Amino acid sequence: MIKGLTALAAGSIAAAALTTQKAYAWKSSTHEHIVKVGLSLLENDGYIEASDFYRNYTDIILSCTKKPDRKGDIDKGKGWHYYCVTTVNGDRLEKSPSGYLKSGKNIMSPSQYARTARTIFEDNYQSALTFCAMGEKERAMEFVARCVHMLADICCTPHTTNLTLTSVKNSKHKRYEYYSSEIFSDYAAQYAPDEMYRLLAEDELFGNIINEAAELSSAKYDIVVGVKTNEELTDTVATALIYAQQLVSAFLLRFYNDAQQGIVFVENGKRYHIRNAETGEYLALAKARQNNSYFCLTSADKKPSNLFTANINSDGSYSFASQNAKILLSAMPYCPSDKKAVKPSFRIGRTPNGIRLTTSDSRFMYALTAGEQGRPASSKPYNPDALSAHWIFEAE
Numbered sequence: 001m002i003k004g005l006t007a008l009a010a011g012s013i014a015a016a017a018l019t020t021q022k023a024y025a026w027k028s029s030t031h032e033h034i035v036k037v038g039l040s041l042l043e044n045d046g047y048i049e050a051s052d053f054y055r056n057y058t059d060i061i062l063s064c065t066k067k068p069d070r071k072g073d074i075d076k077g078k079g080w081h082y083y084c085v086t087t088v089n090g091d092r093l094e095k096s097p098s099g100y101l102k103s104g105k106n107i108m109s110p111s112q113y114a115r116t117a118r119t120i121f122e123d124n125y126q127s128a129l130t131f132c133a134m135g136e137k138e139r140a141m142e143f144v145a146r147c148v149h150m151l152a153d154i155c156c157t158p159h160t161t162n163l164t165l166t167s168v169k170n171s172k173h174k175r176y177e178y179y180s181s182e183i184f185s186d187y188a189a190q191y192a193p194d195e196m197y198r199l200l201a202e203d204e205l206f207g208n209i210i211n212e213a214a215e216l217s218s219a220k221y222d223i224v225v226g227v228k229t230n231e232e233l234t235d236t237v238a239t240a241l242i243y244a245q246q247l248v249s250a251f252l253l254r255f256y257n258d259a260q261q262g263i264v265f266v267e268n269g270k271r272y273h274i275r276n277a278e279t280g281e282y283l284a285l286a287k288a289r290q291n292n293s294y295f296c297l298t299s300a301d302k303k304p305s306n307l308f309t310a311n312i313n314s315d316g317s318y319s320f321a322s323q324n325a326k327i328l329l330s331a332m333p334y335c336p337s338d339k340k341a342v343k344p345s346f347r348i349g350r351t352p353n354g355i356r357l358t359t360s361d362s363r364f365m366y367a368l369t370a371g372e373q374g375r376p377a378s379s380k381p382y383n384p385d386a387l388s389a390h391w392i393f394e395a396e
């Protein structure tokens with residue numbers, strides 16, 4: 001629990017009449033409002049250099065914070081950014097030993113560890129750092145905005161309590177979001193607590209603060225499913241909005257500081273040996289016997305032919321080209337002469353167990369996982385606790 005934060009948040013809620021304006025749900029104009037206030041708090045709280053860092057990029061941040069809800073977006077689109085502390089009935093779900101929660105359960109898809117609002121956040125954070133290190137600040141801002149979107153969603157009770165839009169309680173989700181969209185503009189935090197800035201600065205992988213935010217929003221489950229009138233939701237929604245704005249502000253300061261220090265974990269154009277966290281073996285490519293395709297496996301040898309050049313793509317995914325033949329690393333057999341073949345790529349997320357590489361062929365839902373000795377590496381449902389699903393990047 002972030003001590004005193006709820007009280008602080010409640011204290012900074014401006015008393016204002018409710019508006020009757022029609023707006024979109026939490027996922028568009030509400031998202032814009034949250035980041036707009038988050039940016040303003042940097043200045044209010046005296047972080048002037050950080051505020052200046054974002055000043056010329058406000059438009060791109062505002063527009064890109066809406067992108068993850070669009071149909072077909074790389075971050076999965078509307079209704080998918082869940083990170084669930086409870087079931088749809090409010091029963092608590094266990095965290096995995098390394099602290100991860102699962103996504104929401106939808107009609108066509110069970111809950112799983114990837115992609116959740118948290119893992120999508122982690123992936124976008126790496127993309128933002130890589131673009132920033134390349135000097136592509138405008139592009140980096142798109143991924144900062146995507147991170148902001150995920151943080152805001154985690155502050156929203158339906159997103160941490162499995163109230164998915166295909167669940168039996170979808171009407172509670174919709175009520176929360178539509179009511180939020182009616183009142184969001186009345187609520188703007190005046191400041192973010194120092195403690196919030198400190199937590200974001202110290203939480204290297206963001207797991208503690210994200211889990212804390214999920215705990216806070218999920219604690220309002222009974223109110224969100226139980227109220228009879230919209231007005232009874234006002235305090236809950238207002239507190240969530242204020243908290244999200246403060247969280248976003250502290251996040252923006254953290255990204256600014258990381259960017260200033262030139263922090264980057266996978267650099268564009270740099271060559272890496274990629275070692276499995278469990279077996280200690282290195283990713284390598286092998287040619288299939290029957291055709292011209294290549295598949296990936298792990299090898300005990302750390303040799304030049306096992307070096308891969310990292311290249312970030314405009315969608316934030318990374319491709320890895322082998323040193324000699326420019327053959328791309330792929331979880332599926334990849335035939336470089338097939339002109340129609342989709343370029344295989346990966347999203348990269350830093351976790352307590354190493355780097356997660358989710359695969360484009362699974363729409364980044366599955367992670368590249370080492371096989372038994374001598375067996376190909378393959379794309380499998382992500383297990384955040386399995387070391388075999390994590391990799392260590394060793395720069396050349």
Ligand SMILES: [Zn+2]
Binds near residue numbers: 027068078079149
């Ligand atoms: Zn969303």
